Amino acid sequence: MQTQSATIDGVRLLARVEEMARIGATPAGGVTRLTLTDEDRRARDLFDAWCGAAGLTVRIDDMGTQYARYEGGDPALPPVLVGSHLDSVPLGGRYDGPLGVLTALEVVTALRERGIRPRRAIEVVNFTNEEGVRFEPAMVASAVLAGKYTPAFVHSLRDRAGRTYGEELDRIGYRGAVENRPGAVHAYLELHIEQGPVLEAAGLPIAAVEGIVGIRWCEIVLRGQPQHAGPSPMGTRRDAMVAAARIVVAARDLARSYPDPVVATVGRLTPSPGVINQIPAEVVLSLDVRHWTAEGLAEISDRAQEMARKIAAEEGVEIAIATVQDIPPTHFDRRIVDLFAAEAHARGVPHRRMVASAGHDAAYMNLICPTAMLFVRTVGGRSHCETEAIAGEDAIVAAEILCGAVLRLAEEV
Ligand SMILES: [Zn+2]
Structure with a gap:
């Protein structure tokens, strides 16, 4: 089947990644944007403003996760979710998380600008507390969606200063409603930096991620x-x-x-x-x-x-x-992994398949819907540090592949 294609705006994508990196910026070029802090609130506000400008409707669920919806031709069909996280570790990098959220936003913005409205809705997701450094454990918002933790457990988690997750959600104004969680989900896709040296050593810009160790x-x-x-x-x-x-x-x-x-x-x-x-x-x-x-x-x-x-x-x-x-290990959906590889192949982008060695929200999403990740080459394999870096061309190539895959999945009956 020949689907329509869209071209993303790489300049806009990279400019937004840089603008987001100013929130919680550290002197050596990284970010400190711990979950549910004032910096996290400003990052959420900026994301919300960009989504509004792109004509998307934003919901917030009871865990504080943001969902920006681009309505599909048939609103009754389960949506395709695509995203990552905007929180960081202390003295972390500017790409771990935001690259995935902002690429997803770019994909949807590009589709809308070109007048492409797929059959299914697409929702851009910013998961709360992926990192788990302020409130342990990590990835609790997606874990709640997967039924692994109760909302009460997550809301009562305390940081070292004794403040709870629930209190901090209220303080920054991001406690939403349980009804705003996604119901049935057609697929979840997450683009993320590799955070390791494998792609750089292989001279490859991207990888289709088959699972997590x-x-x-x-x-x-x-x-x-x-x-x-x-x-x-x-x-x-x-x-x-x-x-x-x-x-x-x-x-x-x-x-x-x-x-x-x-x-x-x-x-x-x-x-x-x-x-x-x-x-x-x-x-x-x-x-x-x-x-x-x-x-x-x-x-x-x-x-x-x-x-x-x-x-x-x-x-x-x-x-x-x-x-x-x-x-236990996570095995992503074979069909979506193949789809990423096919989209890369169709664009002549050299790639490989690999297994992720760190946790991601995609692991919990994989329990409730077909899921896969796309990795972007990371300079020197460095992550969770201020010198985390990527090449802009790699991000743009990855964004085009993500766009192709999202569009195909969103057109499925
Ligand atoms: Zn991450």
């Missing part, structure tokens, strides 16, 4: 014999720190025996009492393992635990392992 977090407690560092001959020790050090290296080596994007990381290691002249009595360490299949995730985490137990036995220390978080 599963993540398992464990806490490992090692108990040895606390002793004075001096009068304890090396052969007599039961040293929890040495066991921990061996586990850190063994986890790294284990993950290296798998292909990318399998990873294992010890990010936290707490010895107690933690003084210079004592062999610690106890060391607590975290272990984060990621794999793109459920079987693979179970296998690598079982192997990591087995290896940790073996090392503990060799070092004569006691070990206890607890799983503290277990997120």
Whole structure:
């Protein structure tokens, strides 16, 4: 089937990304725009103004998520949702999130300007609290849509100053109504920066994202014999720190025996009492393992635990392992992934498929509707930092591909 095509306005898109980046701008070129702060309110207000100028109707749901609707030829059909988030981490970058929201807005604006009204409505989404740094956990607004958290749970989350999510929604004037949530959704698409080095290394501007890795977090407690560092001959020790050090290296080596994007990381290691002249009595360490299949995730985490137990036995220390978080892998809708690849191919844009290694709202949306993501090459693979950067041409190419895919899905019966 030959559908109509629209060309997005790349200059306008990039100018808007830069204008949005002035809200919460940091001296080194990044942004600090934590969710539900005054900066977030200003970002929302600007987005709302742009949507209004584009002739879109904006709704706000009970989680504070904004939906800007471009009505379709048949308003009764479930809409195509496309978007991302406008909040950031502290000293974060200007593209993580806003690029997806503003590209979605550009797509809809371009369609409207060219007089293209697809069969289904298209809604541009700005999810509240994607990052989860002010109110943990992350991605709660999409999780509520997917029925994973209750609104009461989310509204009662507290930041470090003791203010709740609900109070802050009220304070910035963005508490909407439960009726404003989307009902049935035809598809959800999210364009996002890759946040890693894979596309740059491959010399490719974009990737069709097939899914998101599963993540398992464990806490490992090692108990040895606390002793004075001096009068304890090396052969007599039961040293929890040495066991921990061996586990850190063994986890790294284990993950290296798998292909990318399998990873294992010890990010936290707490010895107690933690003084210079004592062999610690106890060391607590975290272990984060990621794999793109459920079987693979179970296998690598079982192997990591087995290896940790073996090392503990060799070092004569006691070990206890607890799983503290277990997120299964996400497999996006094959048809939409293929559609992104086909749209790239049709434009002669070199691309690949890949698996995302960090969480996104798309993971929860995937539980309620066909979903996929489109990644844009990230300079140096740097993200969640002030020097996060992309090439403007990559963003424009990605926007054209997103536009093509959105239009096709919105024309579906
Ligand atoms: Zn993001």
